[in-house]
Each structure stands twice: as structure tokens, then as C-alpha cells.
Amino acid sequence: MSEKKIKKVFIEGAISPSCIADSIAKHSTKKDIGAHSIFLGQVRNDVINDKEVKAIEYTAYNEMAEEKFHEIRETAFEKYSLTCMHIYHSLGRVNSGEISLFVFTSSKHRKDAMEVCSYIVNRIKEEAPVWGKEIFEDESYIWKQNTP
Amino acid sequence: MSEKKIKKVFIEGAISPSCIADSIAKHSTKKDIGAHSIFLGQVRNDVINDKEVKAIEYTAYNEMAEEKFHEIRETAFEKYSLTCMHIYHSLGRVNSGEISLFVFTSSKHRKDAMEVCSYIVNRIKEEAPVWGKEIFEDESYIWKQNTP
Amino acid sequence: MKMKILAFGIIADITGKSEWTIENIQHTDELKKHLENLFPRLKNMKYAIAVNLLITNGNFELTDGTTVALMPPFSGG
Amino acid sequence: MKMKILAFGIIADITGKSEWTIENIQHTDELKKHLENLFPRLKNMKYAIAVNLLITNGNFELTDGTTVALMPPFSGG
Numbered sequence: 001m002s003e004k005k006i007k008k009v010f011i012e013g014a015i016s017p018s019c020i021a022d023s024i025a026k027h028s029t030k031k032d033i034g035a036h037s038i039f040l041g042q043v044r045n046d047v048i049n050d051k052e053v054k055a056i057e058y059t060a061y062n063e064m065a066e067e068k069f070h071e072i073r074e075t076a077f078e079k080y081s082l083t084c085m086h087i088y089h090s091l092g093r094v095n096s097g098e099i100s101l102f103v104f105t106s107s108k109h110r111k112d113a114m115e116v117c118s119y120i121v122n123r124i125k126e127e128a129p130v131w132g133k134e135i136f137e138d139e140s141y142i143w144k145q146n147t148p
Numbered sequence: 149m150s151e152k153k154i155k156k157v158f159i160e161g162a163i164s165p166s167c168i169a170d171s172i173a174k175h176s177t178k179k180d181i182g183a184h185s186i187f188l189g190q191v192r193n194d195v196i197n198d199k200e201v202k203a204i205e206y207t208a209y210n211e212m213a214e215e216k217f218h219e220i221r222e223t224a225f226e227k228y229s230l231t232c233m234h235i236y237h238s239l240g241r242v243n244s245g246e247i248s249l250f251v252f253t254s255s256k257h258r259k260d261a262m263e264v265c266s267y268i269v270n271r272i273k274e275e276a277p278v279w280g281k282e283i284f285e286d287e288s289y290i291w292k293q294n295t296p
Numbered sequence: 297m298k299m300k301i302l303a304f305g306i307i308a309d310i311t312g313k314s315e316w317t318i319e320n321i322q323h324t325d326e327l328k329k330h331l332e333n334l335f336p337r338l339k340n341m342k343y344a345i346a347v348n349l350l351i352t353n354g355n356f357e358l359t360d361g362t363t364v365a366l367m368p369p370f371s372g373g
Numbered sequence: 374m375k376m377k378i379l380a381f382g383i384i385a386d387i388t389g390k391s392e393w394t395i396e397n398i399q400h401t402d403e404l405k406k407h408l409e410n411l412f413p414r415l416k417n418m419k420y421a422i423a424v425n426l427l428i429t430n431g432n433f434e435l436t437d438g439t440t441v442a443l444m445p446p447f448s449g450g
Contacts, residue, residue: 017173031193034191038186059382097178101450113187125450127447130448131382132448133382144448146450249373274370278371293371294369
């Protein structure tokens with residue numbers, strides 16, 4: 001492994017609204033920021049073969065995922081005019097209605113903040129080695145497939 | 149005025165992170181939502197002619213603005229696959245580092261939530277009859293000009 | 297024939313008031329001329345005119361009881 | 374020559390284990406054939422192979438001490 005500092009992305013279980021509020025509040029000291037863009041992924045209660053999804057259980061290839069998140073982070077800072085960025089992804093069980101992905105980008109102007117947020121979310125969905133297992137009421141499951 | 153129900157958009161002073169957290173938390177019962185997109189406008193401490201902006205004071209043509217927000221809302225629901233949307237805009241004084249605009253869109257899938265959020269923010273900046281007065285340390289001011 | 301005038305942002309600074317009544321002005325072009333005579337700084341200002349909440353394009357006839365808003369470029373958000 | 378194999382998602386379900394060691398396999402194509410013999414369901418699966426954290430394209434030579442990960446399509450977020 002190289003010596004670059006890798007920020008912690010994975011957190012155990014759902015991401016709470018109060019954690020998101022804390023993250024936002026911390027940026028009030030960064031007074032050159034004019035625009036924040038936030039993406040939140042929430043677990044849906046899809047019905048598959050007549051059974052309702054109660055939760056998603058996430059697993060990851062942690063070591064590779066942390067590298068990938070770091071690379072996405074570096075590229076985002078190179079490609080966009082960006083002041084701050086934070087990524088949090090759940091591992092383990094997240095119930096439907098709860099939040100499992102939190103991407104937070106901040107820039108001087110709105111265009112940068114919004115474009116880079118969308119860029120990061122798309123790369124995470126496509127490239128992060130994370131797998132979701134959709135668990136039904138009876139604890140049976142299927143492996144989730146992301147829509148492109 | 150027509151009889152359509154107009155949602156309240158303007159709030160007095162800054163939008164607090166805890167208000168944003170409450171808004172997010174309320175959506176955990178809407179289990180068909182898979183993606184939230186949030187835009188936050190934060191007041192910057194720009195330096196203009198060697199003086200630092202300490203706050204922005206917002207005024208609006210309230211009656212016209214509420215109509216415009218309503219129209220933006222209706223068009224957004226027509227153009228995009230959207231489950232929920234909320235717009236909050238500050239009136240009065242908002243200090244640098246504080247939040248003055250909060251746009252919150254929710255959809256089944258990420259693409260809709262992110263595109264419509266950006267659409268709404270751009271329309272608000274261009275079409276909402278709201279004016280910001282940038283106030284300096286010595287209480288002198290200039291009228292804000294939005295970047296396109 | 298009376299109309300209500302509303303002024304916003306820098307325009308209210310220039311006119312020194314944000315709401316007043318005018319009489320016997322037939323259309324928006326006449327109103328602009330009238331205001332620019334009273335407040336010459338308006339001549340170099342970019343502003344939109346809304347009549348009863350709708351932004352006007354070109355010259356627009358004014359009738360009794362209308363509300364006319366003078367609006368400099370928006371800067372919300 | 375020993376290599377560590379990691380299996381994720383539905384692949385770990387099929388193989389019944391998420392981590393094990395194999396010996397004396399020269400390259401990724403040989404590994405795939407070996408695994409598909411042991412676990413025929415893998416033949417119809419779409420999966421990527423990462424060697425030491427990097428996703429491989431085409432056949433890739435394996436050396437002592439490498440870590441090989443078997444990864445079905447990602448579904449995070």
C-alpha cells in the first residue's frame with residue numbers, strides 16, 4: 001500500500017440524519033463556500049416476486065473499495081473546482097427507509113458542487129466493490145442489481 | 149389569486165442544519181424513495197473593494213415569488229419522475245457561513261433526483277424575485293449580482 | 297385611474313420608497329419616462345416591470361387598480 | 374506457489390466460502406476453469422477478477438502470494 005492518507009468511508013449500519021446535519025454544520029466556518037450538493041441513497045422497499053424488501057445488507061471488498069474511493073476523490077478534486085468533499089457508505093444491515101450512501105460536495109459556485117456530486121455518485125455505483133443483499137420479511141434474500 | 153395551495157417557501161433568517169436533518173428524517177416513512185438530492189446555498193464572505201461580506205439581507209416580492217415557486221414546483225413534477233420536493237429560502241439577514249437556500253428532491257432513482265434538483269436551483273436563481281444585499285463589516289452594502 | 301407602484305432592491309434605494317400610488321399614466325413606457333424624469337439614475341439601470349405579478353415584454357397598457365413592480369436583476373439563492 | 378482467493382456477493386454463496394488458499398495455478402484463465410469445474414454455476418455468472426486490488430482484463434499471470442478476488446457486478450449505494 002502506498003502511504004497516502006485514506007479517509008474512512010464505511011460506517012456500520014444506516015447513516016443518521018443527525019450525522020448529516022453535523023457534517024453540514026461543520027462547514028459554516030468555511031466561508032468561501034457558496035454551494036453544497038448532497039446525494040443520499042435510501043433503501044427502497046421494492047416488491048420482488050410478491051415479497052417486500054425489509055433491508056439491504058451491504059458487504060464490500062474493503063481494501064479495494066477504500067482505494068477506489070480515494071482515487072475517485074483525487075480525480076474529483078483534479079477535474080472540478082471543489083472546496084470539500086465527503087463520502088460515507090454503510091456496511092451491514094440498513095432497513096428500508098434508512099440512508100446507506102451520503103455524498104457531500106462543496107464549492108464556491110453551484111455548478112461545480114452539483115456536477116461533481118453527480119460524477120462521484122455515478123462512479124461509486126459503477127466502480128466501488130460493494131454488494132447489497134436485499135432481505136425480505138422471511139429473511140430470504142436476493143443479491144441486488146443496480147440500475148445503470 | 150387562484151385557489152391552488154401554495155407551500156410556504158420563505159423563512160425568516162438562516163436555515164439551520166437541524167431543520168435540514170428534520171426534513172431528511174421525515175422521508176424515512178416514504179419507502180419508495182431511493183435517492184435524495186439536496187442543494188444548499190451558503191453565504192460567502194467575498195471581499196469586494198477590500199471589504200469583507202459579513203451577511204446578506206434578502207428581500208423578495210413575496211406574492212410574485214410564491215407564485216413563481218409554485219410554478220417551478222408544478223413544472224418539476226410534470227417534467228421529472230419525482231416523489232417529493234421542498235424549497236426553503238431565507239428572508240432577512242443571513243450571516244456568512246450560514247445557509248439561505250435549501251432545495252430537496254426525492255425520487256425512486258438517482259438520475260431523476262439529481263437532474264430535477266439542478267433544474268429547480270437554476271430556475272430559482274434566474275426567476276425568483278428575490279434580492280440580496282451584501283452587507284460589510286461597517287454596515288455599508290452593495291446589491292448582490294448572481295453569477296449566471 | 298390609480299395604480300400601485302412597488303420598487304425592489306437598488307430601485308427602492310434610488311426612488312427612496314418601496315410603495316406608492318400614481319395616477320393617470322396610460323402604459324408602461326409612459327411610466328418609465330415619468331420615473332426616469334423624477335429619478336435620472338434609473339436611465340442607466342436594467343430592470344423588469346411586472347404588472348399584476350406578470351413580467352411585461354414591450355409596452356403594456358395600464359388600467360385602474362393595477363400593481364406595477366419595478367424589479368432589478370434577481371439575486372436570490 | 375500459494376495464492377489467496379476472496380469471493381464476494383453471490384459468488385461466495387456459490388463457492389460456500391469467502392476466503393481460501395489455492396496452489397499451483399499459473400494464470401487467471403486457468404483459475405476460472407478450475408473454479409468452474411468445482412462450482413458449475415459459475416459458468417453462467419458474470420464476474421470480474423481482481424489481482425492485488427486491480428481488476429484484470431484478459432488472461433493474467435499469477436505469482437506467489439497474490440490475492441485474487443472474484444467479484445460479481447457491484448451493487449452499492
